[in-house]
Amino acid sequence: MLLIVPTSSLWSLTVVHQTLHERHRPPPGKRHAESPTRLVAARKALTAAPFAGRIVWTRALDSERTPQDAVAALKLVHTVEHLRAVQGLSQSGGGGFDMDTYCAPGSWEAMLDGTRAWLHATALAAEARGPAVALSRPAGHHATASVAMGFGLVNFAAAATAALLTARPEARVSILDWDVHYGNGVADLLREEPRALYCSLHEFGGFPGGGEEEQQRGPRGNLLRLPLPRGSGREAFLSALRDKALPFLLARPPDVLLVCAGYDGLLADPLATMELSPADYGEAVRAVLDEHGFPAERVAIGLEGGYALDLEEGMPAALVETCGALIARGRRGGGETDTGSGTGLGLGDSVRECERTRDSAAS
Numbered sequence: 001m002l003l004i005v006p007t008s009s010l011w012s013l014t015v016v017h018q019t020l021h022e023r024h025r026p027p028p029g030k031r032h033a034e035s036p037t038r039l040v041a042a043r044k045a046l047t048a049a050p051f052a053g054r055i056v057w058t059r060a061l062d063s064e065r066t067p068q069d070a071v072a073a074l075k076l077v078h079t080v081e082h083l084r085a086v087q088g089l090s091q092s093g094g095g096g097f098d099m100d101t102y103c104a105p106g107s108w109e110a111m112l113d114g115t116r117a118w119l120h121a122t123a124l125a126a127e128a129r130g131p132a133v134a135l136s137r138p139a140g141h142h143a144t145a146s147v148a149m150g151f152g153l154v155n156f157a158a159a160a161t162a163a164l165l166t167a168r169p170e171a172r173v174s175i176l177d178w179d180v181h182y183g184n185g186v187a188d189l190l191r192e193e194p195r196a197l198y199c200s201l202h203e204f205g206g207f208p209g210g211g212e213e214e215q216q217r218g219p220r221g222n223l224l225r226l227p228l229p230r231g232s233g234r235e236a237f238l239s240a241l242r243d244k245a246l247p248f249l250l251a252r253p254p255d256v257l258l259v260c261a262g263y264d265g266l267l268a269d270p271l272a273t274m275e276l277s278p279a280d281y282g283e284a285v286r287a288v289l290d291e292h293g294f295p296a297e298r299v300a301i302g303l304e305g306g307y308a309l310d311l312e313e314g315m316p317a318a319l320v321e322t323c324g325a326l327i328a329r330g331r332r333g334g335g336e337t338d339t340g341s342g343t344g345l346g347l348g349d350s351v352r353e354c355e356r357t358r359d360s361a362a363s
């Protein structure tokens with residue numbers, strides 16, 4: 001039986017996307033895993049998803065967060081010298097911070113735009129107006145206070161967390177980092193911040209090294225590093241998540257669960273050896289929402305790594321699984337019944353594009 005459900009009773013997912021990301025691109029003629037095609041593929045997958053009608057697209061440029069807000073947030077976690085270095089290299093024609101980490105003409109504007117995306121998504125979740133996704137690149141979780149590394153020029157997750165805690169000193173943030181690489185930058189930047197809990201699930205021995213001492217929780221007891229054996233698959237990942245990560249992060253429910261959502265743990269990914277499938281990330285979300293009862297509206301997702309761009313097996317597919325699980329949980333949480341298709345189709349949905357054509361850059 002088809003049950004007509006008013007659209008207003010259905011939960012939506014806000015995707016705040018970094019429209020200036022294409023300004024951050026590899027040097028002409030150079031191939032690099034971290035390229036604008038990543039977000040093109042992610043966006044294509046989300047707009048084709050069965051739940052596309054529930055997505056509210058918002059440009060970071062159009063968010064309430066200004067470039068000045070982004071700079072202020074970045075200053076909370078980075079040295080002024082580092083930010084000047086990124087801005088200076090970007091505005092003087094670009095170059096490389098290391099063999100992997102390039103900076104293009106226009107990267108500075110792209111970084112401010114990405115920071116705004118994370119600030120906005122995190123703020124929505126803090127106000128219980130999520131779930132929200134910051135669709136940004138490159139991954140920022142390796143960047144430290146003064147060092148660009150691991151493709152990342154600035155640390156979006158740490159900046160968004162620090163900005164929220166500055167605006168709302170009573171708030172608590174838990175960060176779940178399921179990128180296949182240890183988020184050394186986030187851990188380092190928040191190691192003295194007891195209002196933020198950070199847990200990383202990552203491949204043992206992978207870039208950038210470290211993150212191997214599960215028993216060492218940092219000087220404030222707010223860090224949990226969970227290395228997984230190389231080649232780990234669904235069982236090891238979900239067991240560590242259920243048995244260790246989520247009890248640590250959600251024992252005292254935070255105001256925001258911020259997910260550093262890297263998808264380079266996929267079997268299809270070229271940069272690591274883990275063997276996850278896209279569906280495993282949906283299962284991870286369900287563990288958060290169903291098994292711990294954490295509210296979907298307080299979840300913010302930020303894209304980190306993920307370099308397999310296949311729409312069936314790569315990062316875009318895993319992002320769709322993540323978002324689909326968030327939306328499905330929200331719908332049940334709303335106490336409504338749908339058609340049972342699980343897709344949200346047939347309800348008069350249409351993609352709600354909030355894209356205004358304002359093309360003024362962050363000048």
Ligand SMILES: [Zn+2]
Pocket residue numbers: 139179180181262264304305306
């Ligand atoms: Zn990664």
